[in-house]
Every structure is written in structure tokens, then in C-alpha cells.
Amino acid sequence: MGVVNVTPDSFSDGGRFLDPTAAVAHGERLAAEGAHILDVGGESTRPGSAGVPADEELRRVLPVVEGLAATGKAISIDTSKTEVATAALDAGAVLVNDVTAFRGDPGLAGLVAARGVDCCLMHMLGTPRTMQDDPRYDDVVSDVKAFLEQRLAFAVGEGVAEERVMLDPGIGFGKTVDHNLELLARLDEIAALGRPVVVGVSRKSFLGRITGREAAERAVATAAANVLALERGASVFRVHDVAETRDALAVAAATLAGRWPVTTPRTTTTTT
Numbered sequence: 416m417g418v419v420n421v422t423p424d425s426f427s428d429g430g431r432f433l434d435p436t437a438a439v440a441h442g443e444r445l446a447a448e449g450a451h452i453l454d455v456g457g458e459s460t461r462p463g464s465a466g467v468p469a470d471e472e473l474r475r476v477l478p479v480v481e482g483l484a485a486t487g488k489a490i491s492i493d494t495s496k497t498e499v500a501t502a503a504l505d506a507g508a509v510l511v512n513d514v515t516a517f518r519g520d521p522g523l524a525g526l527v528a529a530r531g532v533d534c535c536l537m538h539m540l541g542t543p544r545t546m547q548d549d550p551r552y553d554d555v556v557s558d559v560k561a562f563l564e565q566r567l568a569f570a571v572g573e574g575v576a577e578e579r580v581m582l583d584p585g586i587g588f589g590k591t592v593d594h595n596l597e598l599l600a601r602l603d604e605i606a607a608l609g610r611p612v613v614v615g616v617s618r619k620s621f622l623g624r625i626t627g628r629e630a631a632e633r634a635v636a637t638a639a640a641n642v643l644a645l646e647r648g649a650s651v652f653r654v655h656d657v658a659e660t661r662d663a664l665a666v667a668a669a670t671l672a673g674r675w676p677v678t679t680p681r682t683t684t685t686t687t
């Protein structure tokens with residue numbers, strides 16, 4: 416999943432793709448680099464951010480969703496607002512990525528159910544404005560897992576087909592460095608819920624804390640975390656650096672399978 420942030424203030428690429436033409440070109444580049452899904456967002460959820468009104472979010476994302484629908488890739492709309500999601504689905508999006516897991520806007524679950532589209536439900540402790548103020552858990556993995564299980568049940572209760580739901584532990588959303596690392600180390604426990612697991616580690620600050628690198632220089636760190644997330648059961652990898660992550664995941668998947676291409680049955684080979 417390639418990230419297309421149409422925002423002035425995203426933590427790693429804010430302002431770079433605010434112009435719709437630049438955002439569409441960026442999405443096309445990510446598609447060419449191997450992204451299967453393009454996640455278009457018009458509201459930063461970085462720690463401390465306040466959110467934007469629906470009309471401004473729509474003004475940012477709609478021309479980009481329309482422009483990228485022509486790539487033939489699955490377009491995801493990263494929003495918590497029913498109004499924004501409705502227009503994006505009308506413009507060709509097929510997935511609603513809601514970082515509030517249907518807690519932000521009462522109409523969003525019903526919209527996803529009515530349209531029969533996919534959704535991603537993510538864990539977040541509190542709101543972006545306050546989530547990094549001393550986050551605490553009894554056991555971070557058990558708490559996040561219980562939350563996701565409950566939000567999945569809520570979505571199904573609202574009429575969303577269970578097979579349409581992906582779950583995301585919300586790396587960096589109300590978590591310390593150690594919370595993020597424990598979630599990644601024990602990601603198999605989240606995968607045990609039986610739904611595809613999405614991870615969004617891309618360029619996040621815990622990688623900067625470990626490597627000492629600025630956000631734009633965290634592609635290798637991002638790839639390393641994603642490789643281990645793959646090994647622990649993740650299946651969607653939300654990233655800014657698609658080419659690097661794609662290579663890392665392709666090699667990791669082939670190594671885990673003990674063959675390449677991964678999808679074909681094992682054959683005897685004399686290739687050196």
C-alpha cells in the first residue's frame with residue numbers, strides 16, 4: 416500500500432504533494448514501483464495534529480482519487496469522515512482506511528456496509544492531539560487485540576461483511592517505542608484474529624529513535640520492520656518507500672517459502 420498524502424503537514428512528506436497534479440504523479444510512480452493499493456489521505460494524523468474540516472479534506476483528495484482511479488490500482492481513502500468517504504467511493508475508491516476504526520463518524524460503518532467495499536480498522540489510543548501523552552496499557556498486545564476484536568464485531572453488527580475487514584495495530588498511534596516494538600514482535604497474536612493485518616511502520620519516529628535518522632532517510636529501517644511483520648503474519652504494508660519495501664518483501668517472501676516465484680509449486684532446479 417503506497418501512501419499518497421495530499422496534506423501540508425504530514426510528518427514525513429507534508430506539503431510535497433498538496434498540488435493534485437503532483438499527488439497524482441506521485442501515486443502513479445508508487446503504482447509503477449509495485450504498489451497494489453494507493454492510500455490517499457487529506458488529513459494528517461501525526462501526533463499533536465488537530466484535524467481539518469470535511470470540505471477542505473474533500474477539496475484535497477477528490478481530484479487525486481479521480482486521477483488515480485485510472486491507474487487500475489485499488490484506491491484507498493484514508494479518512495474518518497462519511498462525507499469524504501462517500502465522495503471518494505463515488506470517484507472510484509474501493510477501500511476505506513479509518514484510523515478511528517468507525518468511532519469517529521457514526522455513519523461510516525453503514526456506508527462501508529451499503530457499498531460492500533473493503534475497510535481497514537486501526538487501533539489508536541485517544542486522539543492524534545493527545546495520543547502520545549504518556550500512553551499506558553496493561554499488556555499492549557492483549558489490549559490492542561481486544562480492541563480490534565471489538566471493533567470487528569461492531570463493524571459486522573453494522574452490516575459490514577467480515578471478509579471485507581482488515582485490522583491494523585496502529586503503530587505510533589498512542590504508543591511508546593517499546594509498545595510499537597512489542598506489537599511488531601507479537602504481531603502473530605493480532606493475525607490470530609483471522610483477518611488480514613495491515614501495518615503502518617513507514618518512516619515512523621520509533622525507527623528514527625533506533626537509527627538516529629531523519630524521516631526521509633528511514634526507508635531501510637522501514638523495510639526491516641516490514642520484513643519481520645511479514646514473517647509474523649502481516650499482509651498489507653503501508654509505506655512511503657514502495658520500491659525499497661517491495662524488494663525487501665519479495666526477497667523475504669521467497670526466503671520464507673524456500674522458492675521463487677513464491678506462487679508456483681516447488682520444482683527441482685539446478686540454477687546456481
Ligand code: HH2
Pocket residue numbers: 418420422424425426427456458459460461493512513514535537583585586613614615616653
Ligand atoms: N499511519 C498514518 C496514517 N494512516 N493508516 C493505517 N491503516 N495505518 C497506519 O499506521 C497509518 C494510517 C500516519 O502516517 P502518514 O500518513 O505518513 O502521516 P500523517 O498522518 O502525518 O499524514
